[in-house]
Amino acid sequence: MNLNLFVWRQKRTDEKGAMERYEAKDISPEMSFLEMLDMVNEGLIKKGMEPIAFDHDCREGICGMCSQVINGIPHGPKEKTTTCQLHMRNFRDGDTIYIEPFRAKAFPVIKDLIIDRSALDRIIQAGGYISAHTGGVPDANAVLIPKEDAETAMDAAECIGCGACVAACPNGSAMLFTAAKVSHLAVLPQGKIEAARRVCVMTEEMLNEGFGNCGNHYECRAACPKGIEVKFIAKLNREYIKAQIGMK
Amino acid sequence: MRFFRDTVGRKIVIAVTGQIMAGFVILHLIGNPLNPYPVKLPDIGFLKQLSRVILLLSFIFHALFGVQVAVENRAAKPQTYVVKKRLRTNFAAENMRWSGVLTAAFIIYHLLWFSLPKAGSGYAVTAVYSGGLTALFLHLYHGIASFFQTIGCNSERTIPVVERAGKGTAVILFAGYIFIVLLSFIQETLR
Amino acid sequence: MILDGKCPSGPLHEKWDRRKQELRLVGPVNKRQYKIIVVGAGLAGASAAATLGELGCNVEAFCYQDSPRRGHSIAAQGGINAAKNYPNDGDSIFRLFYDTLKGGDFRAREANVYRLSMVSNNIIDQCVAQGVPFARDYAGYLDNRSFGGAQVSRTFYARGQTGQQLLLGAYSALMRQVRSGTVTIHPRMEMLDLVIVDGDAKGITVRDLVSGDIKCHAADAVCLCTGGYANVFHLSTNAMGSNVTAAFRAYKKGALFANPCFTQIHPTCIPVSGEHQSKLTLMSESLRNDGRVWVPKNKGDKRLPSEIPEAERDYYLERKYPGFGNLTPRDIASRAAKDVCDEGRGVGPGGYGVYLDFEDAIGRLGENTIRERYGNLFEMYERITGEDAYKRPMRIYPAPHYAMGGLWVDYNLQSNIPGLFVLGEANFSDHGANRLGASALMQGLADGYFIIPYTISDYLARTKPGVVNTGHAEFRRSIEDMNASVKKLLSINGRRTVNEFHRELGRIMWDYVGMSRSEDGLKKALSIIPGLRAEFMEDVKIPGSGMDLNQELEKAGRVADFLEFAELMAQDALHRNESCGGHFRVEHQMPDGEAKRDDENFRYVAAWEFKGINKEPGLHKEPLSFENVKPAVRSYK
Known part of the structure; x- marks a missing residue:
């Protein structure tokens, strides 16, 4: 499936950020959300652009490193599921997905979707x-x-x-x-x-x-x-x- | 005192003073002279004065801490999301600060309206009362149940029950007061 | 060179006490003068940093994650072993020792394993005191479950999140020390180099992953608690960031790397679903108690599992190993799955998967019983695959899981470089050629809470505190070298991404240095890895700069090390011309497929010395002597 992504890009804490649009093409429903972003990043790297920075580590829902507010919900639409365990079968072809960092004064953005x-x-x-x-x-x-x-x-x-x-x-x-x-x-x-x-x-x-x-x-x-x-x-x-x- | 600086301490103050005032709102409806079925409340001068003092203090503390906490909360969330979905909260809970300000203004108006020579037409007054009562309703819709959570009197089993009871009470109160307002408006218009 | 593990003399059960008597102490006032660096914040790192801080040393703790609460120990599900014998089922320190030694196929030191079993009981006490919510029975006593490789119930657990709870316990102890000022934490920092001054480990060079700054930290001793290297296979159950970098850079500075070919492949993981796969998720092995493993009898059978009649199914484990059936040991089950898939009978996308079928168990016990036993696992399976395992069989496949090999350490957990201590999965010491379930957590905490505090003070007592600072020429040189290597990576500006290289390396390792290894395969791996490494250094593309947060650069550094380390691993596997534990050489097997050890020629630890890139590493042997047990054929029949 193909998706429309709007992703928060911000170079560093003291710089202004903005939502930027990306296309995610040929996404398999078997992919996890982060694997989808991996694929988008591979494409960006090949084009010589900076990939989207996001926190992640265990990718099995226990380390607590992944964050991201997906379509207005922290960790996305599936209940009791971390971003890393959210799979693309929860989305439909042609969907527009908004991805933003966790926001709070106590959580300054370090870069893109990464927060402190x-x-x-x-x-x-x-x-x-x-x-x-x-x-x-x-x-x-x-x-x-x-x-x-x-x-x-x-x-x-x-x-x-x-x-x-x-x-x-x-x-x-x-x-x-x-x-x-x-x-x-x-x-x-x-x-x-x-x-x-x-x-x-x-x-x-x-x-x-x-x-x-x-x-x-x-x-x-x-x-x-x-x-x-x-x-x-x-x-x-x-x-x-x-x-x-x-x-x- | 540390209690009045703590996040939970201040919340407790807000919750308790709020619930005192909510209690008054209930009694005020029951014993309202405009209520077609008023319940005669015992009229003891000393108690009346004491309750006035308590209510006034409750109002002041509730408003002061309410404003302080609201300012802090706003500062804690300086940037909003481009897209944000509401999961479990509701319009009333999200707008406590505004319904609170409107309710406060309404209470002052209400006290002045009764203590000063009457002014304004029936339509305007009814509109103000309906608006004020709506603000109060929204405030209580979240506030009554919230009290139990804040004072720690809640468990997995009671949370849904308390929430429904709180919202139900707010609806009943709103219905009761609006009934009186509309009744007096109709009586006035017919006269 | 013949290595000496410096094990204490005397009867087995007195060894540790004797050593404790011999070890020198540092007085409480003097402890404050000493600075210790701890790298890694999993169970070993967090428990070591907290304990050393509590004793009064100045501890600098580093981790690449954003918080020390996220080390990959957190993902351990099953439990932690201890010889408490609470169930009164015949357990003892000796039995835990024997099971662990036997599970490791007699390729570990007796003295180390016995000490591990001894302190296992202290660990449970310590964790309970910290508030770890272990499972309990209705009377309020601690509950135990049984685990693979043991006939007793000695595993303590906290739901399916034992690792998480133990790590949070150690993390809370660490946070307490941070508050009291004895420990400083440095999250989002990656160790790039070990600094050695006059032969002793005196500091590290790290890259601040946020600012990109490369800086040095000097100390009186360094503890590496940096976990295992299963990500050399690209796909493993490890975290995405798990890497060999810290250990490998220490190796390049002269630390010996022991038994790198000893890696564990876990049989029950969720299979790869496509090229995009970034990691593998483990499902508890307990599922094999009720599930039946099968594949279609015919190659390329694409029918739904429900459409394949009983007669056309091959319950290959039950067929090949009628005695043990679906409960054959981990390594045998893993290899058998690979074999049927290599024949083209694998199921699911990509054809690398076998069915784990609960239909019979549901028929026999009812769906509710199965739900009670494995409900959370079935849920996790559905979240990842979108399939309902109550309705159709699960698909599973083996995945790299744990590294028994690691930096060589003596009985005191000190490497051959004085002042460099290695703890937890990063060292090689306790699991031999194969690790039993619920033993990794035990070792991490034993090393950190109860061993390093004693052994490191012996080293400190012989060392003058604060003799070097980061102004020393060795530190300046290290910074220059690391800056140069980062610059070099960034300047390549080729066409292929870091992930592409990692994936390719993983495929080589999986095919030739994976579950079953052959002389030809290993030689093939050794012939292609250098080419891939050269291509990496010519054609990798890393966008961005080194002066800010750059995740591709982080990955590139790690993959570069894996590309070098992979060769060492293959070298070790080729040299070890026997099968033992997780190391299976097809040339050496019993008629029933069990690993065939060669005690005469290979009863030693192989510790490798770095001699330069593209040069053969030097082999040092530490002979293993078994005075208290007789190495037997590892059989679970």
Whole structure:
């Protein structure tokens, strides 16, 4: 099939960008979206033009490196699917596809579709961990964890840190990302000890990094390739209230 | 105090003050003298004054933090998409800042209209009231349910229920108030 | 030269403790004086950087990804082994040791593998303490599953995302150290060169992938945790960016490369769908428990699978290996699939695929049971192929997956270059000629959390901190060399893209240095690779400049290294005139198709020394002695 692409091109952070039109010809429905872009890039290179720069790595939906807003939706139209696992059979011959970078103040564009997501790392640095030393920890079965809690923690821990929640959020908030980590650790007995401090410093860092406030739009959930639930944002809010009133 | 600087702290302030005012909106409909089936609310002078103070403070805090948060949120998303699809949010949620400003203006107008000598024709007033109530409706359509999420009182099971209940309440309130406005407009026109 | 692995003496179970006693320590105040470079942020890199930082060293951590949370360890699905014996099914440290050694076809060091088994239990404790949400039973205890190559259930798992959860645990420990100021992270940086001063590794040269700047970093020791080289095959289950560059450049600076021909091909991956294919996706091997593997009996049969009657189907695994059927070991299943496809009986586009059919299992157990067991895999399969595996058989094909070979290290994980330590998949040490499932994660974390902190301090204790800085002539020379090589690549301005060369190299490697290797094939590969390399240096086209983000330039550098490394790999495969584990020479097989080892002549580690491009590398041997187990014929029957 043949497609019409409008792709955001921007040379560097401090330069202006614009949408540019490209044609993608002879695209097989078996291709992944990124393989389609690979093919467009091969064509551009042969013509002596600069290929479209985009982030990607594992191409199996787990590393969280790929980004891209495709036709107005982070990671494209297929639910719970990263860009790298989106296949061209989800599009039709003759379609026009708009491809833009994830946008937020905290995610400056580095080049074309590549953005700087280091702000998410800094949210984790603020307190997204259990301060366990290497070695000197008790036997793994010393603390029992109800299966249900382990499952809930895992539901939250599935976050791949891609930033689609931020890209989708009308307020550019990283609340779902932060909530996933806060909840994952707050559910577990090992993580409860630092829970109060954690929720405060992580949300504070979130604002400091230039992310917006949560407006309960739930766009994040709809865009999340791992389907992280917004109940975790409620959980974060609960953890915050507990921290404020000194409840354990 | 740190609470008033935190993203969640301020949201809680906005949610709680908003819900207090929403509560008043409900009571105001139930006990409205123009309501053809008014429910007599207990009239205790002290309580009345206290509730006025609470409402005024709620209004001020809600507006102040609302504006502050809206400004921050706008700054956090400096560039919009060329194409953007709405996935789960709605018009009401996306326009809280505008429906909020309009509702605030409407409340001030409403208070002035009742406390100052009446001015303007029936048509104009009805139009202003309908517009104001629409803004209020939109604000509550997202706001009521949002409160539960913000105070952490939500789970996978309750989220859809709370959302429907919140939206339903907003619709009922809108219907009730619009009924009164139209009723008084018709009464006035017929007179 | 005969290499010495410097294993400690004494009984097997005392070796590590003895070594720990011998190793020198650095006092806490002095630790602050030392700077350590860690390259790579997968399980080995993240755990090493976090632990060394916590001990008080100044750590500079580098990775090519935009965040250290994205190393390809994240893609590991199945689980992590440990000898906890929680299920009380007879597991022990010795048994895990024996299984791992046997799985590696007796081509690994006893002492290393035993230590790995010993610390495996600490890893689980550590990960639980960090908040890794391992699967649990209803009483709240940790759950285990069984995995290939073992008769006990010793695999801990977190849904199908064990690698992700372990990496996020190590990443969070790393982030904690970043916050406390002991670790500085340098994402989007690619190591281009190792800098050696007076014989010791003292730093690296990196390219900032955003600005294009080539800069040096000096340190007192360097840890390479840069993963494996399966992308030499172009298509593999590795990430797109996984490369051999860091390890290979260290090799070119004098580090020995051990057993490069030991690569693992995983039998159950989603097949190639066309020329455009950029990577292969692995499907858990557990599918073979319920699926039946078949191809049409007739060549070029293009009918739909449902239209092919039972009599015209060849369940070749059940036919050839009636004892094991569809559960034959990884390497045998992989080779058998290749054989039937080479005969022209493969299915799907391109003809390189075999059916994995669940019709019988669904008939026997019901669709719901199958959905419960493999629902997520069926979903993933549908996302990628658009086919419903409940309705029609899956198509699978083997794919390169893991590299057992790597830089040579001694028992202390130190390479032959003092101060250069190599951890995780990047070294060669623990898996021999074949790696068992759920053992890669174990090794990465063992190296990073529990081995390197001890062994590196021994080196540091013998080294004066901060003796060289980037002003040293060796650093300046390295920067000049790297700038020149980037400039050279950009100046070629030929006609073919980097991908085209990578694809062509991959095809050569797959055909001649892949699952089954022959003397003729390997010689053929060795005769064509230099030509392809020369063509690359004359005809590759890399647009843009070196002074900004240029992904084609990044790829070109990696492919250039693969083009050189491929020759080393083929050389090693040709020299190893035996079959063992993942290295299968068609000349050496048992009547049933199993690999036939030659312990008399090849019971050693082959470590290669760089002698110059287009020159034969020098072979060094480290003999392997087995004092505690007797190398047996690897059989799972």
